[in-house]
Amino acid sequence: MTKHISPYAIEINNVSFSYGQRNVLQDIHLKIPQGSFLGLVGPNGSGKSTLIKCILGLNTPNKGEIKLFGETVEKFHHWSEIGFVSQKANSFNSGFPATVYEVVSMGLYGKVGLFRFLNKKHKLKVFDAINKVGMGDYIHQNIGELSGGQQQRVFIARALVSDPKLLILDEPTVGVDAKSVKNFYLMLKKLNVENGMTLILVTHDIGAMTEYITDVACLNKCLHFHGGTNEFVENQEEMISSMYGHDVQILTHNHDHDHDHVHDHDDYDHELGRSSS
Amino acid sequence: MIQVFFQYQFLTYTLYTGLMIGLIAPIIGVFLVVRRLSLISDALSHITLSGIAFSLLLGRHYIFFSTLNPIYMGMIFSVGGALFIEKLRNVYRYYKELAIPIILSAGIGIGVVFISLANGFNNDLFQYLFGSVVAIRQSDFELIRFITVIVIILFILFYKEWFYLSFDEDQAVVSGIPKKTLHVLFIVVVALVIAASMRIVGILLVSSLMTLPVAAAMRWAKGFKQMFFYSIVFAEVSVLLGLISAFHLELAPGGTIVMISVLILLVSILLTKKRTT
Numbered sequence: 001m002t003k004h005i006s007p008y009a010i011e012i013n014n015v016s017f018s019y020g021q022r023n024v025l026q027d028i029h030l031k032i033p034q035g036s037f038l039g040l041v042g043p044n045g046s047g048k049s050t051l052i053k054c055i056l057g058l059n060t061p062n063k064g065e066i067k068l069f070g071e072t073v074e075k076f077h078h079w080s081e082i083g084f085v086s087q088k089a090n091s092f093n094s095g096f097p098a099t100v101y102e103v104v105s106m107g108l109y110g111k112v113g114l115f116r117f118l119n120k121k122h123k124l125k126v127f128d129a130i131n132k133v134g135m136g137d138y139i140h141q142n143i144g145e146l147s148g149g150q151q152q153r154v155f156i157a158r159a160l161v162s163d164p165k166l167l168i169l170d171e172p173t174v175g176v177d178a179k180s181v182k183n184f185y186l187m188l189k190k191l192n193v194e195n196g197m198t199l200i201l202v203t204h205d206i207g208a209m210t211e212y213i214t215d216v217a218c219l220n221k222c223l224h225f226h227g228g229t230n231e232f233v234e235n236q237e238e239m240i241s242s243m244y245g246h247d248v249q250i251l252t253h254n255h256d257h258d259h260d261h262v263h264d265h266d267d268y269d270h271e272l273g274r275s276s277s
Numbered sequence: 278m279i280q281v282f283f284q285y286q287f288l289t290y291t292l293y294t295g296l297m298i299g300l301i302a303p304i305i306g307v308f309l310v311v312r313r314l315s316l317i318s319d320a321l322s323h324i325t326l327s328g329i330a331f332s333l334l335l336g337r338h339y340i341f342f343s344t345l346n347p348i349y350m351g352m353i354f355s356v357g358g359a360l361f362i363e364k365l366r367n368v369y370r371y372y373k374e375l376a377i378p379i380i381l382s383a384g385i386g387i388g389v390v391f392i393s394l395a396n397g398f399n400n401d402l403f404q405y406l407f408g409s410v411v412a413i414r415q416s417d418f419e420l421i422r423f424i425t426v427i428v429i430i431l432f433i434l435f436y437k438e439w440f441y442l443s444f445d446e447d448q449a450v451v452s453g454i455p456k457k458t459l460h461v462l463f464i465v466v467v468a469l470v471i472a473a474s475m476r477i478v479g480i481l482l483v484s485s486l487m488t489l490p491v492a493a494a495m496r497w498a499k500g501f502k503q504m505f506f507y508s509i510v511f512a513e514v515s516v517l518l519g520l521i522s523a524f525h526l527e528l529a530p531g532g533t534i535v536m537i538s539v540l541i542l543l544v545s546i547l548l549t550k551k552r553t554t
Binding site: 056057058077079080082084086093095096097098099101102103105106107109110111112114115117118140141142158162 | 437441447453455495498501504
């Protein structure tokens with residue numbers, strides 16, 4: 001389709017962003033190689049979603065430059081190669097009268113383009129994507145009648161239907177039960193390993209997913225860490241205290257994953273711990 | 278009962294005009310309702326009133342305007358008002374709904390001033406306020422036929438983009454859909470449909486044909502496509518029964534059409550008690 005000469009899916013050079021007077025992102029440098037599975041972690045209000053919006057061209061940085069597959073965001077045209085599942089997917093207008101089939105079809109609208117209609121091949125792709133996330137039985141149900149976890153799977157199917165090279169997920173597991181979360185991560189891992197898809201998962205719950213991701217980036221206004229998952233796990237304490245800027249205790253719980261849990265006075269407990277479980 | 282509409286040329290125009298409006302008003306109404314913009318139709322109908330009053334006023338002083346169908350001026354005001362609403366929605370970014378009462382009161386205010394300058398109410402104006410079975414001229418019919426064709430073509434061409442933008446604006450933008458252009462186009466279409474419908478149901482009740490059938494359809498529809506099907510059926514039934522009873526009982530058709538729409542809505546709510554939308 002397109003020539004991607006750059007080895008990087010995303011290159012962020014010296015990017016700063018502010019809402020009015022408030023600095024949200026400062027001098028971010030981050031290069032994400034194609035084929036990696038990155039966990040982007042940081043406390044609430046650390047600028048994770050803002051950074052994602054900059055990558056997607058929804059926000060324009062005050063300073064710096066972002067490249068997608070070697071092209072600046074302004075010049076980038078292959079948006080159908082980028083799948084995005086937003087945090088808002090959990091709080092969309094759930095009374096919206098649209099079936100699962102209709103919602104997943106939307107994922108092809110950008111690719112099909114203006115003045116063109118979906119053909120048989122497209123329709124088969126929609127069915128495929130719905131089956132891939134295990135929602136085949138619900139194809140003609142209104143999206144509002146599904147549970148939070150099911151809705152999230154529908155939104156993943158919508159992101160996958162256009163065969164993206166890069167999939168960005170912003171807090172996709174909020175409001176999804178623990179068992180579905182695990183299957184969900186396994187599905188992402190499979191996409192990463194088997195299809196070579198580059199994945200970025202924004203989360204404040206890094207503990208639950210260190211066994212699936214290949215890289216970690218820690219963000220709190222500035223980028224505090226970027227490296228392999230092993231390196232992160234070894235230096236987790238340091239990372240987290242530098243990111244939060246004051247003393248935090250790390251407690252180890254013996255959950256099924258046996259990962260470190262972070263405890264703070266109380267505010268950050270919710271943000272780093274397994275808040276949903 | 279309906280035969281009489283085919284016996285007289287002017288009644289035939291009324292019938293066909295009504296049926297065309299029963300088609301395009303709910304089509305546009307579905308998008309307005311799911312985007313939570315249904316009040317825009319009220320604001321635009323009032324600004325249409327100022328345009329009509331302005332045209333009637335000019336008609337007293339200039340020969341050219343006394344022969345010109347006031348609906349043209351109404352349409353110009355309506356489209357202008359629509360574009361101004363868009364402007365205001367950007368000015369008051371955090372209070373977007375403020376644009377609607379601003380345009381609504383400005384519309385009535387300007388309209389009332391023009392009406393008093395033209396020496397008060399007359400029969401013409403009364404017909405514009407509440408609709409009329411007997412006032413439809415050939416020029417109205419031809420103009421509304423033209424608008425209907427335009428609306429249907431745009432609807433078919435941009436169905437998928439408008440659907441996506443209504444469901445999830447951010448995602449639609451990320452997938453490369455030109456939001457601004459399509460939104461302005463949509464709002465201009467809304468303005469045209471309002472100016473067209475005003476002839477039959479009257480300015481004060483224009484919004485009813487865009488919202489009541491859609492509200493009823495929401496109780497029945499599985500999916501977005503079905504929304505259009507049900508809304509159009511309900512609107513056409515209301516228009517048809519409304520026009521016939523208005524003619525035989527010598528009532529203003531706006532009122533009878535609305536009463537039948539309300540009846541359909543109530544029955545729909547009663548028959549679909551279990552659903553929550």
